[in-house]
Amino acid sequence: MNLEYNYWSFKGVLSSRLCKDIVDYGLQHTSNTALTGQYPRNLEQKPLNQQELKKLQKLRHSNISWLDDPWIYNEIQPYINVANKNAGWNFQWDWSEAIQFTHYRLNYHYNWHRDSLTKPYDDSVQKNFVGKIRKLSVTVSLSAPDDYEGGNLEFNFFHDVKSKPQVCKEVKPQGSIVVFPSFVFHRVTPVTTGTRYSLVLWQLGNPFK
Numbered sequence: 569m570n571l572e573y574n575y576w577s578f579k580g581v582l583s584s585r586l587c588k589d590i591v592d593y594g595l596q597h598t599s600n601t602a603l604t605g606q607y608p609r610n611l612e613q614k615p616l617n618q619q620e621l622k623k624l625q626k627l628r629h630s631n632i633s634w635l636d637d638p639w640i641y642n643e644i645q646p647y648i649n650v651a652n653k654n655a656g657w658n659f660q661w662d663w664s665e666a667i668q669f670t671h672y673r674l675n676y677h678y679n680w681h682r683d684s685l686t687k688p689y690d691d692s693v694q695k696n697f698v699g700k701i702r703k704l705s706v707t708v709s710l711s712a713p714d715d716y717e718g719g720n721l722e723f724n725f726f727h728d729v730k731s732k733p734q735v736c737k738e739v740k741p742q743g744s745i746v747v748f749p750s751f752v753f754h755r756v757t758p759v760t761t762g763t764r765y766s767l768v769l770w771q772l773g774n775p776f777k
Contacts, residue, residue: 569776574725575736575748576651582643582743587710590640591765594669597633602670604628604681629676630756635667640767644745648706648771651747659703659749661773663696672719672764677757680724683750688775700772702750708767712742716762721746724753 601616604627616624641664652659683705689697707721722733733755739746748754750770 569749569751571655571657571749573655573657574723574752575746576655577736577738577747578647578651578745579738580741580743581647581745582708584712584742586643587743590669590767591710593637594633594635594765597635597669599631599633599669599671602628602630602632602678626679627681628678630678631671631673631676633669635669635767637667640667644706644708644767644769647745648704648747648769651745652704655747657704657749659771659773661703661771663700663772665697665702665770665772668768670766670768672716672756672759672766674761675758676719676764677759678755680753680755682753683770689772697772699774701775702770703773703776704771705748705750705752705754706767706769706771707739707746708769709739709742709744710765710767711763713740716759716764718758718760719764720757722755722757723748724755 601621601624604624645664651657652661684702688699688701691698721736721739723736724731724733736746738744756764
């Protein structure tokens with residue numbers, strides 16, 4: 569799919585007070601090791617062994633918790649709709665997954681990946697997800713730029729990890745929102761100092777035709 573815009577950004581649109589409130593609220597929730605699609609989400613049922621954990625952390629190393637509060641969705645979803653229209657994607661979507669509150673500390677990272685799924689969700693998940701795919705991904709920067717170094721959001725629009733990545737500088741200001749199609753390759757480089765807090769959302773819709 570050829571796109572005129574591979575992502576759409578809004579610099580610093582959420583206030584520092586709101587970002588702090590979200591961080592404080594997120595930290596009240598129990599955090600767990602961030603997983604990938606090959607592992608079950610419920611680590612209490614099946615904890616990872618050392619070999620699995622080591623393999624996972626080569627790809628992804630961060631802590632996450634899940635939020636589903638309407639007041640957070642209400643702050644972010646209007647920007648998703650604007651990005652979808654202004655970028656010319658006009659993707660149909662009608663549901664949002666739970667919001668991922670992510671902590672990236674020293675050396676934490678997420679290597680090259682894309683958020684889209686190989687198949688639509690089946691009936692093993694939430695009823696509203698069935699038959700849908702991830703169409704739009706969203707990253708919300710909650711930390712001030714001076715709070716951390718590294719932790720850059722980078723894109724690879726050629727879907728070739730050997731290609732030179734593009735650093736998304738627009739995500740750095742606190743309160744910034746970046747929206748992009750879920751099939752776009754991206755990564756978060758290792759944090760070298762401090763802690764990077766962010767939100768991640770995925771918007772679901774019917775499969776592309």
